[in-house]
Each structure stands twice: as C-alpha cells, then as structure tokens.
Amino acid sequence: MSTLYAILLLAATLFMLGGLARKARQYRATPAPLKIPVTPAPKTTGGVVLRLAKEVIFFASLFRSNKWTWIFGWMFHVSLALAFVRHLRYVIDPDGMLGFIWPLINNPIVQSFGKYAGIFLVLGLAGLLARRILVARVRYISAPSDYLMLILIMVIGISGLMMSFVPSAFIDIVQLKSFMLGMLSFDFQELPTSVVLLIHLTLVAVLGFVLPISKLLHIPGVFYAPTRNQVDNPREKRHIADWAKKLDETRDSYPELRD
Amino acid sequence: MADYEVPELKEYPVVPLPVEGTMEHLSPFVAKPEFQEALNYVGKKIEKEGEMPEYVLVDGWHDKAIEKMGDLLGRYRGFQVFMDSCVKCGACTDKCHYFIGTKDPKNMPVARQDLLRSVYRRYFTFAGKFFPKLVGARDLTEDVVQEWYSYFHQCSECRRCSVFCPYGIDTAEVTMAAREIMAHIGKGQKYNNEIIGKVFTIGNNLGLPEKALANVLEGLEEDVEYDIEVPVKFPLDKKGADILLVTPSADFFAEPHIDGLIGYAKVFHATNTSWTLSSRASEAANFGLFIGSYENMQRISMRIRTAALELGVKRIVYGECGHAWRVGYSFLNTLAGPFDFLDQNYPVPQHICEFTLDKLQKGELNIDKSRNDDKTVTFHDSCNVARASGMGNYPGGQFDIPRAVINAVCNNYVDMEPGTTHDATFCCGGGGGLLTDDLMELRVKGILPRASALNNAVNENGVTHMAAICAICKSQFTKVLPYYGFTMDQIVSVHQLVSEAIILEGQVDPED
Structure with missing residues (x-):
C-alpha cells in the first residue's frame, strides 16, 4: 500500500512537471508573428518583467477588473504558496544536499503562516465557488470541471487542515517524513496509518495528473501571453516570424503593385 | 423604424442579467465565392430558382476547418496560449459593450471564446477527446459554424476584455482566428472581404x-x-x-x-x-x-x-x-x-x-x-x-x-467618466469590420456604454x-x-x- 502511494505520487509529480514543461516548450516553439501587447505597454524588457511580476504576484489586471474575484482568488493563491512552503519540510533532509534551506523552512514563522494559510485557502476557494454558483454570468460560463477543480482543491485543503487542527486526525509526521524522503530515494518506507492522509495524498496525486491537461495551464500561460510579455517597440524594431519570412520573398509580386 | 428596441440610457452603468439567445438571429451577409477567391479563400454558391442564391460551406468543410485551426494554433502563440489558459474566472463577463447592450451571454468575452475553445478542446486536447461533457467540449457541426458566424461577427476586436483578463487573453485574437477558419470553408463576411x-x-x-x-x-x-x-x-x-x-x-x-x-x-x-x-x-x-x-x-x-x-x-x-x-x-x-x-x-x-x-x-x-x-x-x-x-x-x-x-x-x-476612457475606453460599437447595415441592430445596441458616458458628460459638464x-x-x-x-x-x-x-x-x- 505504502509503495503504491509512493509510486502514485512520484508518477503524478513526473506527469505534472513533464506536462508543464511540454506545454511551455510548445508555447516557446510557437511563433508570435506580430506585436500584440495590450497597450500602454512597456518599451523595455525590464518594464515587461515588472508588468508580468505585477500580474503574477498581485493579479493586477484582476484587481482592476473585479474586487470580489480578486480577493478570493488572491487569498487562495497566496495561501497555496504559503502552504506549499510549509510542506517543503517533508521533502528536505536537513543533512542532505538542500539542507541549507532547512532553517528557512523549519522556523516558527514559515510553519505557522503555512499552517493558518490553509484556512484562508479553503475560504478563498469557498468564495470562488460561491461566485461561480451565485453570479448568473459566471454560472453561465462554468463547465462541470470548473466546479470539480475547486472542490478537489478544497477537499485537499480541508483534509490537510484536519491533520493540523483536529487531534483525532493528527498523524505521525516523523514517519510521514521518512516516507517522503524514502520515496525520493526509491527506498520505500511505510506511510502513517490515516484515512485522512490517504485522502489528502490521493487527491494531491489527482491534481498532479489533472494540472497539465486542464485549464490549470494558466500557470505557464500567464507567462507566455504575447499581450502581456511583449515589448512595445514595433516602430523601432522589425519583428518577424520564421514562417512569415517566406512571405517577404513574394510580397512584391502582387499584381496590383506592378501597374 | 426597427424591429428591436433601442436601449435606454442610464446614469449609472448597469450590468445586465444574461438573457439567452437575444442576438442569435443576427449575422452578416456571406461573401460571394468570387470575392472569397480574390483573397485566396474559397466559397460555394447554390443557385435557387426565383430566389437569391445561397452561399454555403464548401465540400469537406469539417476537416478543412479543423486542419485550419491546427495550422493557426501552430503559427500564432497567442491563439494557442489563449485556448489553454482561461480559468473561467468571469472577470471579463461584464466588460464587453455588446454584452452590456444586448444581454446575450454569448457576447460575454469568455463565452464568445468558448464557442471556439469547446471545439479546440474536443479535437486538440486529451480531456476534450475523452471527457467532452466534463470540460465543455463539443463536436464541430454545421450549427456550431453558424453560431461562430453569428457571434464572431458580434465582436469588434476592441480588446477591452483583454485589459481586464488576469491572463491577458485577447478575444480579438480568437475572433480573428475564427474568422480566418470560416473564410477557409466558405463563410467569409461580405462587408470585409468585398472591401479588401x-x-x-x-x-x-x-x-x-x-x-x-x-x-x-x-x-x-x-x-x-x-x-x-x-x-x-x-x-x-x-x-x-x-x-x-x-x-x-x-x-x-x-x-x-x-x-x-x-x-x-x-x-x-x-x-x-x-x-x-x-x-x-x-x-x-x-x-x-x-x-x-x-x-x-x-x-x-x-x-x-x-x-x-x-x-x-x-x-x-x-x-x-x-x-x-x-x-x-x-x-x-x-x-x-x-x-x-x-x-x-x-x-x-x-x-x-x-x-x-x-x-x-x-x-x-x-x-x-x-x-x-x-x-x-x-x-x-x-x-x-x-x-x-x-x-x-x-x-x-x-x-x-x-x-x-x-x-x-x-x-x-x-474627459468622460473614468472607466470609459483611456485603456478602459468603450468601443464605438462599429469597429472590427462590423460597420455594415446588415449588423445595424448590433451597432445600435453596442454603442450603449459610450452613449451613456457621453450623455452623462453632456448633462454634467455641458x-x-x-x-x-x-x-x-x-x-x-x-x-x-x-x-x-x-x-x-x-x-x-x-x-x-x-x-x-x-x-x-x-x-x-x-x-x-
């Protein structure tokens, strides 16, 4: 059973990273033949980095667009990041290669932020779910998968919170850590016996499989949108895609240009 | 004068509740085959005795459309990324002047994109191939093409939605791709293509x-x-x-x-x-x-x-x-x-x-x-x-x-009121190749947000x-x-x- 879970989690992780890398590669390989930044847009690469940072860190456009969606969405994503950092303690060996990070992770501030972030993560998701159900416009555009993904992450959050806050669901985290470290070195160890933990891990694995084949592709997508990541310098610099170069060779031969 | 109602100007912006199908009857005239061919597109005409001829989809249109979509996905990074990265957050749903003016939910930017995205998912993604219902994927049928023809000619490619999208998804790019696909299967728009x-x-x-x-x-x-x-x-x-x-x-x-x-x-x-x-x-x-x-x-x-x-x-x-x-x-x-x-x-x-x-x-x-x-x-x-x-x-x-x-x-x-100027400006309602009499109803309704802002400026600032x-x-x-x-x-x-x-x-x- 424990070995099965180790394999499942490893497979999910590989599938997720591989899938995301494949998508990012596809995006990079696809040319953007025209300059289409939504203006006003930065005129320098530094400006573009700043623009993307504002989008990725603060959800700047969403903030302008809709305050409720922004509050819930931002709360969820920041909480997710904090919870993720807290979880690093399970995969970092203080005596291992990444041991130097250990003090950064294993300190009361990061750990308690990560712990309580779980609450806000669930609240944020609940807000997004409520919006999806209650706002007629958003309900109209929602497919079953849109609800299911929110519920999936919510259940992951709730099961995680239970293991932190409900004494009867507490698990042996030392044993969990040896399972995780063992998994990473293919030296499979026993998982702590806990239904809540199994639910948590199963759904995390499901999330890993769903991510690269779903709308969760907004993760690489946000970096590759030409509307946001292009420098606004078309008058100064010619911007030509490989496939368009061929057209340049014949562009003088249209009949109306010769009369 | 017209068989539709001119919307009423309100002092404050009102986001309507969606009313399905209010604009599905409207689509522009189709370009004749000879005009299509002048632009390197295709067309097919069916002569009808005593009636106007009909311009229809060319033979093999289904596969040609999917092939064209694949071609565009491979040549335009924006189109490929925008097909993938929408999370249906709804941020764009109240931003389009055509939705505000017509109440038709398919004029919400994300819903408009989804007309194409649903087909993208069906033919180009794992989830859509195997779990179409779950992710809102659908087969490409003649009805779908007709729906495209109608609603991708109810977008003025003004990019207002893109300003507000957290992923910078640009409906204009999606509309352009859709029109390019349709032009390749015989559904070019008369106004645009004859002008070109x-x-x-x-x-x-x-x-x-x-x-x-x-x-x-x-x-x-x-x-x-x-x-x-x-x-x-x-x-x-x-x-x-x-x-x-x-x-x-x-x-x-x-x-x-x-x-x-x-x-x-x-x-x-x-x-x-x-x-x-x-x-x-x-x-x-x-x-x-x-x-x-x-x-x-x-x-x-x-x-x-x-x-x-x-x-x-x-x-x-x-x-x-x-x-x-x-x-x-x-x-x-x-x-x-x-x-x-x-x-x-x-x-x-x-x-x-x-x-x-x-x-x-x-x-x-x-x-x-x-x-x-x-x-x-x-x-x-x-x-x-x-x-x-x-x-x-x-x-x-x-x-x-x-x-x-x-x-x-x-x-x-x-200036007119904030939220209606600068990069949040509202389209006049006639851009993007829609400045044609056969789309008059759309133009009258789509001008609503701009007309409201102008009206307020007239009343408040003379x-x-x-x-x-x-x-x-x-x-x-x-x-x-x-x-x-x-x-x-x-x-x-x-x-x-x-x-x-x-x-x-x-x-x-x-x-x-």
Missing part, C-alpha cells in the same frame, strides 16, 4: 478610382480657397514630396472626416511642409486585420511601401484612423519594412497627432483657441489607438497626445461635441448616436478642431 477586394483592384475601401480622387481633392482646394482665401493644396502623387500622408478614404468625402483632412492640409500648409497623398495608397484602413489574415494584411500594407518608394518620400504620416494606426504603428514595419529608405529622424510611420503636436509645441502654428469657444469638447479614445498601439515615445502617449492637440486648440475640454481620431468611430457615431437623441454634427474630427482654430497667413474669414 476593392483595395486590391481599385486602391481604397470606397472603390474611389484615381480620377475621382483627383476630382475630389481639386474640389476641396476650391472649397477651402473660397472659404478662407488661402490656396491650401491637397497634392496627389507628387513625386519628391517629403511626406506621404496615408489616410482612410472616408476622409475624402464623409462628414466629419473630411473636415479632419482639411485640418491636416492646413497644418501642412502653415508649416510649409511638402506632402502628398497617393492614388496607390489612397487608403490607410487595412481590413486584413479584421479577418485575422496576415497574408491579406501584408498585401494591403505593401501598397504603402510601394507608394513611398515610387514617390521618393522621406516620411510616412497616418491620418486619423484607429485600426489603420494599429496596423501602421504595430505591424507596418513587420509586414512591409524595413523602411531604411526613409528619414530615420522620425518614427515610421508617424501619426498626424504626433506631427501636429510637435508643430504646436514649437509654436509654428498660429492658433486662436477662442474660435472653438462655441464648443465644450470631450474625446473618445478609439480602441485600436488606446489598447493596440501607441504614440510618442512613452507608454500612454496615445492618450496624452490627442488630448494635448485638442487642449492646444480649444478652451473647453473635459459637453457639446465629441472628438474622435478614427474613421470608423466617426461613421458609427454620426449614424447611430442619433438613435439616442444626439445630432450628427456633435461628432468632430480632432483635426477639424485644429482647422477651426488655426489662422493661416492671408486668411480672410467669411462674414457671418
């Missing part, structure tokens, strides 16, 4: 031949001289001129466009600038943009390069036209460049507002602002200028420069006139704002205001 055909055969959107154009310009010279007793010239095909002015052909005869053209000519006259129009490039507009066709957009742009070379000019200046400025500013260098044969001390191309402001700031124009004192002016930011191009050498110049020109020639100027720098905006406003109680002459060109305020050497004003 006219550009290729005659030289401009209006089909105004060289001789007629020369006559129009001659007439203009006479009119202006009669008015102010100054021989302001409108040169055509003058070799060796410094500047080639490329302007929308509406400037040659439509109101208030033509008053803008007179304004450009007066500015050139006052500053002793040698300039010319070109019969070859007698059109700034480039409808290749609207149908998402790189090839046609490049072909139209090449007229300008060729004209500049033939005439031996040093600079290219664009007149007041929104989408033309997008193609000029953002694409011309790419499509028809490099322009290393032009004077590199000036941007290529330059906008007439950039040119005029420079002359105003240098004090080369004799301006009497009080000549516009009968007006309180506001400015409509045209979508393609505001969100798809720039002016000057810093981000946002496209907002400041036209306003600076207006403020230099008018004493009374006010605004009398709205200036614009786009030929489509001006045409749409003069035709459709009267449905809301405004008059046609309330719409002015920015250079019309310049024209009013400028005093040329030797000018004699007519007695009132």
Whole structure:
C-alpha cells in the first residue's frame, strides 16, 4: 500500500512537471508573428518583467477588473504558496544536499503562516465557488470541471487542515517524513496509518495528473501571453516570424503593385 | 423604424442579467465565392430558382476547418496560449459593450471564446477527446459554424476584455482566428472581404478610382480657397514630396472626416511642409486585420511601401484612423519594412497627432483657441489607438497626445467618466469590420456604454461635441448616436478642431 502511494505520487509529480514543461516548450516553439501587447505597454524588457511580476504576484489586471474575484482568488493563491512552503519540510533532509534551506523552512514563522494559510485557502476557494454558483454570468460560463477543480482543491485543503487542527486526525509526521524522503530515494518506507492522509495524498496525486491537461495551464500561460510579455517597440524594431519570412520573398509580386 | 428596441440610457452603468439567445438571429451577409477567391479563400454558391442564391460551406468543410485551426494554433502563440489558459474566472463577463447592450451571454468575452475553445478542446486536447461533457467540449457541426458566424461577427476586436483578463487573453485574437477558419470553408463576411477586394483592384475601401480622387481633392482646394482665401493644396502623387500622408478614404468625402483632412492640409500648409497623398495608397484602413489574415494584411500594407518608394518620400504620416494606426504603428514595419529608405529622424510611420503636436509645441502654428469657444469638447479614445498601439515615445502617449492637440486648440475640454476612457475606453460599437447595415441592430445596441458616458458628460459638464481620431468611430457615431437623441454634427474630427482654430497667413474669414 505504502509503495503504491509512493509510486502514485512520484508518477503524478513526473506527469505534472513533464506536462508543464511540454506545454511551455510548445508555447516557446510557437511563433508570435506580430506585436500584440495590450497597450500602454512597456518599451523595455525590464518594464515587461515588472508588468508580468505585477500580474503574477498581485493579479493586477484582476484587481482592476473585479474586487470580489480578486480577493478570493488572491487569498487562495497566496495561501497555496504559503502552504506549499510549509510542506517543503517533508521533502528536505536537513543533512542532505538542500539542507541549507532547512532553517528557512523549519522556523516558527514559515510553519505557522503555512499552517493558518490553509484556512484562508479553503475560504478563498469557498468564495470562488460561491461566485461561480451565485453570479448568473459566471454560472453561465462554468463547465462541470470548473466546479470539480475547486472542490478537489478544497477537499485537499480541508483534509490537510484536519491533520493540523483536529487531534483525532493528527498523524505521525516523523514517519510521514521518512516516507517522503524514502520515496525520493526509491527506498520505500511505510506511510502513517490515516484515512485522512490517504485522502489528502490521493487527491494531491489527482491534481498532479489533472494540472497539465486542464485549464490549470494558466500557470505557464500567464507567462507566455504575447499581450502581456511583449515589448512595445514595433516602430523601432522589425519583428518577424520564421514562417512569415517566406512571405517577404513574394510580397512584391502582387499584381496590383506592378501597374 | 426597427424591429428591436433601442436601449435606454442610464446614469449609472448597469450590468445586465444574461438573457439567452437575444442576438442569435443576427449575422452578416456571406461573401460571394468570387470575392472569397480574390483573397485566396474559397466559397460555394447554390443557385435557387426565383430566389437569391445561397452561399454555403464548401465540400469537406469539417476537416478543412479543423486542419485550419491546427495550422493557426501552430503559427500564432497567442491563439494557442489563449485556448489553454482561461480559468473561467468571469472577470471579463461584464466588460464587453455588446454584452452590456444586448444581454446575450454569448457576447460575454469568455463565452464568445468558448464557442471556439469547446471545439479546440474536443479535437486538440486529451480531456476534450475523452471527457467532452466534463470540460465543455463539443463536436464541430454545421450549427456550431453558424453560431461562430453569428457571434464572431458580434465582436469588434476592441480588446477591452483583454485589459481586464488576469491572463491577458485577447478575444480579438480568437475572433480573428475564427474568422480566418470560416473564410477557409466558405463563410467569409461580405462587408470585409468585398472591401479588401476593392483595395486590391481599385486602391481604397470606397472603390474611389484615381480620377475621382483627383476630382475630389481639386474640389476641396476650391472649397477651402473660397472659404478662407488661402490656396491650401491637397497634392496627389507628387513625386519628391517629403511626406506621404496615408489616410482612410472616408476622409475624402464623409462628414466629419473630411473636415479632419482639411485640418491636416492646413497644418501642412502653415508649416510649409511638402506632402502628398497617393492614388496607390489612397487608403490607410487595412481590413486584413479584421479577418485575422496576415497574408491579406501584408498585401494591403505593401501598397504603402510601394507608394513611398515610387514617390521618393522621406516620411510616412497616418491620418486619423484607429485600426489603420494599429496596423501602421504595430505591424507596418513587420509586414512591409524595413523602411531604411526613409528619414530615420522620425518614427515610421508617424501619426498626424504626433506631427501636429510637435508643430504646436514649437509654436509654428498660429492658433486662436477662442474660435472653438462655441464648443465644450470631450474625446473618445478609439480602441485600436488606446489598447493596440501607441504614440510618442512613452507608454500612454496615445492618450496624452490627442488630448494635448485638442487642449492646444480649444478652451473647453473635459474627459468622460473614468472607466470609459483611456485603456478602459468603450468601443464605438462599429469597429472590427462590423460597420455594415446588415449588423445595424448590433451597432445600435453596442454603442450603449459610450452613449451613456457621453450623455452623462453632456448633462454634467455641458459637453457639446465629441472628438474622435478614427474613421470608423466617426461613421458609427454620426449614424447611430442619433438613435439616442444626439445630432450628427456633435461628432468632430480632432483635426477639424485644429482647422477651426488655426489662422493661416492671408486668411480672410467669411462674414457671418
């Protein structure tokens, strides 16, 4: 059973990273033949980095667009990041290669932020779910998968919170850590016996499989949108895609240009 | 007059509840096969006895459509990324002027994208191939194509939704891809494609031949001289001129466009600038943009390069036209460049507002602002200028420069309310290749947010006139704002205001 879970989690992780890398590669390989930044847009690469940072860190456009969606969405994503950092303690060996990070992770501030972030993560998701159900416009555009993904992450959050806050669901985290470290070195160890933990891990694995084949592709997508990541310098610099170069060779031969 | 209701103007913006299907009856006329073929597209006609022929999908349309979609996904990163990255957050749902005006949920940007995305998912993604119901994927059927044809011609490609999208998804790109796919299976739009055909055969959107154009310009010279007793010239095909002015052909005869053209000519006259129009490039507009066709957009742009070379000019200046400025500013260098044969001390191309402001700031124009004192002016930011191009050498110049020109020639100027100007400006309702009578209902409803903002500016700030720098905006406003109680002459060109305020050497004003 424990070995099965180790394999499942490893497979999910590989599938997720591989899938995301494949998508990012596809995006990079696809040319953007025209300059289409939504203006006003930065005129320098530094400006573009700043623009993307504002989008990725603060959800700047969403903030302008809709305050409720922004509050819930931002709360969820920041909480997710904090919870993720807290979880690093399970995969970092203080005596291992990444041991130097250990003090950064294993300190009361990061750990308690990560712990309580779980609450806000669930609240944020609940807000997004409520919006999806209650706002007629958003309900109209929602497919079953849109609800299911929110519920999936919510259940992951709730099961995680239970293991932190409900004494009867507490698990042996030392044993969990040896399972995780063992998994990473293919030296499979026993998982702590806990239904809540199994639910948590199963759904995390499901999330890993769903991510690269779903709308969760907004993760690489946000970096590759030409509307946001292009420098606004078309008058100064010619911007030509490989496939368009061929057209340049014949562009003088249209009949109306010769009369 | 019409079998639909003109929406009511409200003081505060109202986001409607979606009402399904209010606009599904509306779609533009389909282009005839011969016009399709002129643009390297295809078409099929079915003759019907005693009736109008029908233009239908070509044989094998299903596979051809999917193949075209795959082709575009591989050539346009934006299209590929936008198909994948929407999370259905709903941020865009209340941003489209056509949704606000029609209440039809398929006019919400995300829903419009989903018409295409659902097919993308079905044929190009794992989840859509195996779990179509779960992720909202669907087969491509004739009904789906009809739905595309209707709703992708209810998007003016104004990009307002893209400003507000957390992932920068640009519905304009999706609409362009959809139109390109449809054009490849026999469903091209008559208005756009026939106009492009006219550009290729005659030289401009209006089909105004060289001789007629020369006559129009001659007439203009006479009119202006009669008015102010100054021989302001409108040169055509003058070799060796410094500047080639490329302007929308509406400037040659439509109101208030033509008053803008007179304004450009007066500015050139006052500053002793040698300039010319070109019969070859007698059109700034480039409808290749609207149908998402790189090839046609490049072909139209090449007229300008060729004209500049033939005439031996040093600079290219664009007149007041929104989408033309997008193609000029953002694409011309790419499509028809490099322009290393032009004077590199000036941007290529330059906008007439950039040119005029420079002359105003240098004090080369004799301006009497009080000549516009009968007006309180506001400015409509045209979508393609505001969100798809720039002016000057810093981000946002496209907002400041036209306003600076207006403020230099008018004493009374006010902005419309925030959220309806700058990069949040509302489309006029007629952009993106929708400025056609067969889409009148859409144009009347889509103007609602702009009309409301204008109405508030009229009531609160005593605004009398709205200036614009786009030929489509001006045409749409003069035709459709009267449905809301405004008059046609309330719409002015920015250079019309310049024209009013400028005093040329030797000018004699007519007695009132």
